[in-house]
Amino acid sequence: MTALETIRAALAHAASRLGASDVEVALERPRDPTHGDVATNLALTLAKTLGQKPRAIAERLVATLELPPGLVRKTEIAGPGFINFFLAGEQVVGVLPSIIAAGKDYGKSDVGRKAKVNVEFVSANPTGPLHVGHGRGAALGDGIAALLAWTGWSVTREFYVNDAGTQIDKMARSLWARVQQQAGRPGAIPEGGYHGEYLNELAATILKKEGKRFADLPEDEGVRRSREIGVSAQRAEQDQDLREFGVRFDVVSRESTIYERRLIDATLAELAAKGHTFEADGALWLRTTALGDDKDRVLKKSDGTYTYLVPDIAYHRDKHQRGFVKAIDVWGADHHGYIPRMRAALQALGYPGDFFHVEIVQLVRVMRGGEEVRFSKRSGEFVSLRDLFEETGVDAARYFFLMKRGDSQFVFDVDLAKSQTEENPVFYVQMGHARMSGIFRVAGREPGSVRADGVDLSVLTQPEEIELVKELAEFPDVLRRAAAAYEPHRVTGYLEGLARIAHAWYHKYRVLGEPEEAARLVLARAVQQVLATGLSLLGIRAPERM
RNA sequence: GCGCCCGUAGCUCAGGUGGAUAGAGCAGCAGCCUUCUAAGCUGUUGGUCGGAGGUUCGAAUCCUCCCGGGCGCACCA
Incomplete structure (x- = not known):
């Protein structure tokens, strides 16, 4: 147990003795060193629940606090009610052995208690190549999934294929039109169809493989086969792009199977049985206004067909029935208006309010040479994900997508992503890892062989060294949050x-050949390891040299 | 017109779920290479947190209104 964990546990225990059980204890590292090494605002957060003044609570907390001897040099109450801890000198540096000992697992936690969570992301229609927006969703969804797995959840990464809607139909007709054109016949891309060059390429492949007689098929048959070939080709291409982007899914679900498994009827029956549907104007409605939506929604249109809401509800119902306690969806910003009705529908089924959670990803704009890059030749719209990561590299693309909040509008600077200087944050972080690795390379030592046992760490007294150790100690908390x-x-x-x-540390101090060599190697190893762990969680390589 | 998101240094953005004197990085300015990577480091300039009210011990953070930007508002997907 590290010093931080000990303090956290002791505070939680003290709080429960004051009558506040099951509290989340937040520890922070104050910017101002006169505020100690570790501080908590626990007394301030308890002020409301306990109905007492923060400073009074802080005093009672400190009085009941039981800390093992030799851990804390001084405890003080400051400002409005912060409790500041000043660690004994050897304690600060004392986290290093536990970091080294934990190795690749340093920072893991079990707050998820192996509960099943489903993270659904990308879920692009199989109508064309993935664009940069999908890339942002892929990086974000994969990152969220990795973080949840790291904090003890049992995570399933899922991709949902809308392979049954009208968009697919338009893709099929567009492809058929391209086949006709290449066979020398008139063929027009339908209204709202797909004009991208990729369908021309696919049409050429089909004609090459199937021969010209493919174009002679009756239209119904031609469109039907175009749909089959198109969907499977687009899916294969998307999978290939995602694989190269470093994203893999555990489960791919298809809208068509929702129909095949008769989940539609079962879902409608359950909604009706629970009294949430009604009929009006020849249509079947879901009373979502009772659950926070601003208007009721049609489930079954007066022409007898279903709205797209129905398979989506059925799909999420299926997630619930598969045992997930949480379903996280990563959606593009253009779908955000859809959230209230979906949430309402799932509440109508009786699922808890926190079962369904949506993370919104805003659109991505791509800049190169100070100008916005709008179109991709192949896809006919937007910049394709492949174009982007082939130009910048996967590491830079993933890092850039992850360095801003998902719901912020984001300008992707291609020139910056490609630059090999400190200005480029990916490069900067990877370089940090490479430099630590370089020390071991020059020393002729395997970094993994470094042990902290028996090393006198008390020689690590430089301000940068203390700061580094404190920063390393915060890693588990950062990941939890x-x-x-x-x-x-x-x-x-x-x-x-x-x-x-x-x-800064590397630049100012030498490791090899110094009296502090052994201790500094331990520090360098810990830094290298944490950088590597953090990068790998985000799906980014940690190179040994640049 | 209604709903959701956003507005923080010249630029790109953080701000740990309401806490201590609002932070980084670029860019600007001034410096640093006999060294394990100068692919780097150090110092410094720069703020009415869009505006106005409110809630309380305390607000960039929560509430109301206004201004500005984005996205949605179908018996389309």
Whole structure:
């Protein structure tokens, strides 16, 4: 148990003795060193529930607090009711052995208690290549999934294929039109169809493989086969792009199977049985206004067909029936208006309010040479994900997508992503890792062989060294908070901060050949390891050399 | 017109779920290479947190209104 964990547990225990059980104890590292090494605002947060003044609570907390001897040098109450802890000198540096001992697992926690959570992301229609917006969703969804797994959830990464709607129909007709055109016949892309060059390429492949007689098929048959071939080709291409982007899914669900498994009828029956549907104007409605939506929604249109809401409800009902206690969906901003009705529908089914959670990803604009890059030749619209990561590299693309909050509008600076200087945050962090690795390379030592046992760490007294150790100690907390908030960008921010101190330390002090060599190797190893762990959670490589 | 998101340094953005004197990075300015990567480091300039009210011990953070930007508002997906 690290010093931080000990303090956290002791505070939680003291709080429960004051009558506040099950509290989340937040520890922070004050910016101002006169505020101690570790501080908590626990007394301030308890003020409301306990109905007492923060400073009075702080005094009672400190009085009941039981800390093992030798851990804390001084405890004080400051400002409005902060409790500041000044660690005994050897304690600060004392986290290093536990970091080394935990190795690749340093920072893991079990707050998720193995509960099943489903993270659904990308879920692009199989009508064309993935664009940069999908890339942002992919990076974010994968990052959230990794953070949840890291904090003890049992995570399933899922991709949902809308393979049954009218968009697919338009893709099929567009492809058929391209086949006709290439066979020398008139063929027009339908209204709202797909004009991208990729369908021309696919049409050429089909004609090559199937021969010209494919174009002679009756229209019904031609469109039907175009649909089959098109869907499977687009899916295969999307999978390939995602694989190269470093994203893998555990489950791919298809809208068509929702129909095949008769989940539609079962879902409608359950909604009706629970009294949430009604008929009006020849249609079947869901009374979502009773659950926070601003208007009721049609389920079954007066022409007898279903709205798209129905398979979506059925799909999420299926997630619930598969045992997930949480379903997190990553959606593009253009779907955000859809959230209230979906939430209402799932509440109508009786699921808890926190079962369904949506993370919104805003659109991505791509800048190169100071100008916005709008179109991709192949896809006919937007910049494709592949174009982007082939130009910048996967590491830079993923890092850039993750360094801002998902719901912020984001300008992707291609020139910056490609630059090999400190201005580029990915490069900067990776360089930090490479530099630590370089020390071991020159020393001729395997970093993994470093042990803290028997090393006198008390020689680590330089301000940069103390700061580095404190920063390393915060890693588990950062990951916990990032996971709880579904915010991978906190991890990139943390890594940049850690790398910054590491660069400063590296620049100012030597490791090899100094009296502090053994201790500094332990520190360098810990930094290297945490940078590597953080990067790998985000799906980014940690190179040994640049 | 209604709903959701956003507005923080010249630029790009953080701000740990209401806490201590609002922070980084770029850019600007001034410096630093006999060294384990200068692919880097150090110092410094720069703020009415869009505006106005409110809630309380305390607000960039919560509430109301206004201004500005984005996205949605179908018996389309």
